[in-house]
Amino acid sequence: MTQPLIEELGEVIKSPKDPRSFRTLKLPNGLSVVCVQIPHSKKASASLAVRAGHFNDPLETQGLAHFLEHMLFLGNERFPDANEFPEFLSAYGGQQNAWTGSEFCNFFFDCQTRALSRALDYFSAMFMAPLFDESLINKERQSIDSEFRLKEKDELRRLYQVHKTTCNPEHPFSKFSVGNMDTLAESDSHSLKDQLSEFFRAFFNANNMRLTIVGAQPVDELAEMAQHYFSDISSGQENDPKSLEALPLYLPSQLGVFIQVKPVNPARRLIITLPLPGIDDDYKNKTTSFIAHILGYEGPHSLYATLRARGWVNSLSAGGGMSGSGYKDFNLNIQLTEAGVVHALQVAQAVFNYIQLIASSGLEAWRYEEKRLTSELSFHFQETPPAGELAPQLSVNAHHYPIHDVVYGDYRMDGLSVARAKQTLSLMAPERARITLIHGDVETDQQTELYHTPFSIRALTKEELNTLNSPAGTFSYQLPAQNPYITSHVEPYPLERELREPVALIKSDNVTIWHLQDPDFRVPKGHIYLNLESPAVNQSATHFAAARLWSELLIDSLNEALYDAEVAGLHFNIYPTQSGMTIHTMGLSAGQLPLLQQLMKQAWKVKFKRGRFNSVAQQLKHNWQSAHNNQPLNRLFAELNLTLQPCLFSLSDMAEGLNSLDYKGFSQLSSELFNSMGVSALIHGDWQAKTAFELHQLIRDSASGRLTASPPQLQPKRLEPHTHIHRTVEQATGDNAVLVYFQGDNDSAEQQITWMLAQQLLNASLFDELRTQRQLGYVVGSQYFPVRRLPGFMVFVQSPTHNTSALQEHIHTVLHDKIEQLDNVLTLQRWKHAKQTLSEQLTINDRSLRARSQRFWGAIQMAETHFDRNVEMSAALERLQLSDWISEVKRLVIKQPRKIVLLSCQ
Template identity: 45%
Template sequence: MKPSNRLDRFTDIIQSPTDHRDYAMVTLANGLRCALVHDLKSQQSTAALAVAAGHFHDPSHTQGLAHFLEHMLFLGTQGYPEATEYQDYIHQHGGQHNAWTGTEFSSYYFSCDSAAFAGALDRFSRFFYQPTFNTDWITKEVLSIEAEFKLKKSDELRRLYQVHKTTANPAHPFHKFSVGNLATLTDNGDTTRLETELHEFFTNWYRANRMTLVLAGPQSLDELAAMAEAYFAPVSGNGPPVKAETAPLYLPDQLGVQLNVRPIKDARRLILAFALPGIDDDYAHKSTSFIAHLLGYEGPGSLFAELHQRNLINSLSAGGGISGSNFKDFNINMQLTDEGLAATDIIIEQVFATIRLIEQQGLEEWRYVERQTAIANAFRFQEPARTADLAAQLAINMHHYSDQDLIFGDYRMAGLNIEKTRQLLAAMTPGNMRATFIHKEVEVTEHEPIYGTDYQLAALPNEQLERWSAPASAWARLPPPNPYLHDLKAPLPLPEAGSDTPQLHTIAPGITLWHLQDPDFRAPKAHIYCQFVLPEATRSARHYACARLWSELMIDRLNEDCYDAEIAGLHFNIYPQHYGITLHVSGYSVGSAELSAHLLAQFRQPSFADSRWRDIHQKLQANWQSALANKPLNLLFARLNVLLQPHMYALSDLAGALAEVSLDDFKQWQADLFQSAEVKLFAHGDVNLERLGPLLEGVQQQFSLSENLQAQVPPTYSVAELKQSGKLEQRGQLQTQHSDHAALLVIQGKSLDITQQATLLLLNQFIQPHFFNELRTHQQLGYVVGSTYMPIEQRPHLLLYVQSSRYPATTLCERINTFITHFIEDLEELGASDLGNIRKFLVRKLREPDTNLRLRSQRLWTCVSQYNVNFDRLEAIAQLLESHTTSFFIEKIREQLSATENHGYITATPKEL
């Protein structure tokens, strides 16, 4: 394709010093603004298009139309009328695609092999100027929208969101139902009007001047500009200009109110939402973000700390909430304890006291500069995102930021805007607030018909409004200067005899260290993993439940102490797994080893307040007991792990076991927890052995260490053995509290052999589009249909799954079996046409360089955490894929699909009430 010389380019785009890409922006003659991203290191190319048309633009009598249009664009264009042509092409060339519909924008994006980019763009671009909107597919896809709606009908966030919409201004487009279903899109199933309105919506809103496009890949900027012009010039321009909404989000009687919402699952939540004006014009100063930083601070003496120490709340976050062109809900979201439920007046009073404290004492330049420094460090040393992930975000950024701030807009903090910040704080008053209480026992008088949520909206009493308007003295104090925050320096020098793989160091009996000072990602960042193999954490459901509780309590106890480190860019997590308990510290390398040592020192003799133990003990039980209301497929994946992995336990078993654990029982278990431990450390990034010294000394001094505990954990269970023992039938048929049915077929490799791994990895990529097109697109079995490759302790598994609101699990199993039978029959023909490209894609994917330090750390930790450490497995699979013929793999795939002794079903059916 010839380069375009006719398009003026803007290249003055601010980017991070760690960003190796080249950027430019052009505007086509039709008004389409395009960002071009040249990434020489990328093996794939990506396109993303965002259009200023979302559910706000739906006609009131056809709510969900924008979302329905998004679905229909994938089902054929005049140039490529076959409904699966686009999806098939993307999958055949190693790619992925997706889309979403929001309030004021919709987004479409894909990635594929760079050599196939032109062909993919030819198919993709036609979405936006020649969709067919085939009548037959309109009828079918309405059923898919209905299935998606039913799938999410019990989703707590959607239920709350719809109540929020119902109680907002009917004249504001936020009031509309965004998803759509059979009732809102059709006239009792008749799609005649829908087809007409679909054409009208597309013609009105899908115009080039309302769109932004990002093309990214290894192609030069000239080539990308030429592609933009060649494929997107036919998109019609001259659409209506993008305008902000004018109607207020809330009417006067919808503010100064209390909104009660009854959830399905057990919940105790208080959300205080303040109605603020739109904030797009303030992105350069981020005044709401600065206020959220001060209100949401969790260090000692903070609003969170004071309420938490009094056992009134478990969590607090500030600054979230819906936003749009003329509105911003500033939310303070709190999870309440039982005591907190009875003290909401006091909690809300303290929130207002803290807001007034910030207004009076918090607007100091040094506080803003601290936030500026933290954000500047994050930008300067940001870890490059995959180009495929970056493109969709940039397409949306182009609608909100100046061209220069295409990337930097998310980080720009140009100085404290005192006037704007005072205006925002002045609007955070009781009369401008909506206080939402989410609990099963709140008083309700109304019923939201779409999702079936019971709620009540009522004006807050005057005495409460008056009390909160003149609150008592604040318990909280404002944050002191952050001792962890400073300008970061260059990374440590590399050793002369460096390595590109982690090296093993045996520190002492029972403690090993894998270490790699990374030679490629030269930023002052590090990841430190500390894996404790602990028999007392895993030997039974009771022990594992205690380990989960202990991890939650430790995080709860340490969060306040470590919050300044968190703000400065040092993060930690503590979690149990089937070996024991793992600590992960990540972020800037300066202080990471010291923080790890400090946290591990707390492991040995932690003391937890009895009130915190009771509250988290109760919360975990409630979460586990309510799990049956989760999406069936989520439950099936969780149950699969339980069936295949030793020392993993069903949530229902954990809930039952934890219910029998008293505080004294827990204290006795805790005393024994570290009596026998094996420790495996992994340190990666800008960290050398000298810097790790205090951590290594601390582990040896504080823990009683044993050897070879990890070797005693049994291997992955085989599907064949589970079937023979009857365990698969006994434990693999779940009854849930969800209305959908689901089926999950497990195809397990016979061994850990590299050929088995390569075959199932290849089969997953091969079978995925055929399985989706047949069972989702043609048979319309359900909205969620797919496949995935899942190795467990390096034993490979292929999973095929369907979730349906229309068909029982037995039918889903039968349809999957029929599909596999036909797939085997067509294997020779399909494999001859598809497998060559798929093999090449997988080889490239397996050899694809790590994008950033975080992804490399995750990959290496996956290798290190296994009992048999092997860093060459991916390369070995790539070599095997290269060295064998297509016919060899067709035969291996046939063997895998025909070896039904290694196949097993897990199913979910609604529990009879």
């Protein structure tokens, strides 16, 4: 009998600059596979995307797909021990995860490249014969319930549930996707184990899956691994999405409606949802993306600029929203000011007027060509994502696009279909819209059954529809003009010399400029980091708040003038730091110095408008006051940083400081922030050395008379041995949480290695004991946590069921037990594996120009300007012996701890 042959699926379209190799194939069982070689990658990854999600849940067991996602990690016939795979990955510097969406679920892992074959053995077994152990089913139901309860106050989940409640009840979108103890209850007719098995058999088959494997190995070797490990997955039938395409997401009575939602935290949002047919068939043209580009444009005379000038909006984005088989929600998401809430109907009227303007005058070929060129540039000079991100992305793309477009499909724009664009715009009418106002003072008369969100829904009145359809003569918006920054061809500057680390070309007048023309990433792109080192920025919480407001207002004031540059690939950010203020420009290198010149010129001369001061300050205070509401663990992370880091301030103190500043007080304070400063900078990309000297001249010209301060010396708080800081952070609602942190003795390479190994060798077993075995909560973990260079280690749990005393006791008991057991359970072989894994992490190649720039800038900020810290740590790792490490961990955690315990409770 002839063996079925592997089918080659064709070439993958890739950028000429892309160093990766691809091979696509279909195994005899029907499984489509994308193999990707990233040369010299220290990390490998794999992802399996299955066309099955919560849309496929039985009505009587909603959340089953999500529950199955959890259960597949908890043992199978080949590897019954649920801890074996995560412990293996942890030993090889990796991790596993998954997500379940409406129509797809995605399972993925990453690890060191040398461990890929063995990891695929574990991974493939998950999809062949899962155990669905009864005892673990009961425990994991509790984890699912904890996950649901964790998000009960989450604003997005609450809004999402309003969306589900007000859509077609026959459409599967209306189902509850997460699941809880009620929906995942056992029934007399079908046990949960039986239902899991039925769901698995129905959907988890080779024809319904797409596999991506990424590694440094040649693609033929990756293909052999795919065939060896995944050929035994049963074939089955592909889940046909066409049955959904004929089912409307909304009933006629659910269109042309006004929805009001009362949030938990203060909010002022207007969401205009414009329901459209599915867009999967339009990926080559991306009609909705083109329309979103024009609607969301923020340059001069744009819809956003016009509404902002009225003082009605703080932000506007277009094009987001759900998308699936047969439907697309085209959303305009608008952050309103208080005045904008009053004029919400007029804001919506402006949106519909602008849509009509696009329909009548905006469908011009040159507009589409501009968008296509920027997309082509992004594709041409894309930075390779890490293996762990690339595999999940491509496995889902393989479901949506023909295999040759698995990479290019996200960027492809073949031409403007005017007919499709007109049809799409004709559907964007008030009579079909769903207008949602989210505000604390709205009128509500209903509440969702899940998440208990107060809301109301009613038809738009004839008067409202007349207003929305009427021209608003007072608005002066225009369609975007041609973008002067867009170019169709760019090349990197010639390489002067091959250096591997930045050199301080300039050190004078309190200015230090580091430069590196990168020899590896030969693209016409780069990053300039400019740190304005000013002691005044961190003088008090009020000063730091003013600096943050100053940076937001500066971005706000420049946004309109520089939006075309952003569209064309020139980006900037401005933000306060512990030592002053950082300006970061990035993207195509040719225009960055002029961009920076405009930023610096504006920085000292700008006079902010009183109206924008009020709006942006109001938004900042709102964000700070509500940042950690119902997120107790995030509050503890912030509290730990405040305890250890110099020159940081609590969000509440910053909000109070900002509250004390009126427009005049802010103007006075902000004018004094940079009277005296030093400057440190990094220019890294394809620029030659002369550009660094041009940057120096720019700084001297822009900051003349201000360059008088030396950079501040920042040191983290150091705890003494046997220190035990115990602090409680109260909250009004939410789960209880505990964070236990241990600090190292010093910032030596040896101490850093000690704690990094502790995280690597303890993390998996701590997670299993605290979350899976003891069922303390859904959010459980440990983390290596350095503050500047001073190392530390934390363990944390957030729980809806246990009080903080119990959580604290559990953490200490489990941590001490795991450390005391190290002598018996940690073999020499596992120790060598851990050291080798960490060694490879320390010598990992920079995956992109961005990652390398971030690494160099971080080292410069830490005064590690020999750029050899990882070499020192690798040497310390090589010297470290198992017995010495165990003794040191016992001393640091049990015998002489420097410890902080933070509690968050109601």
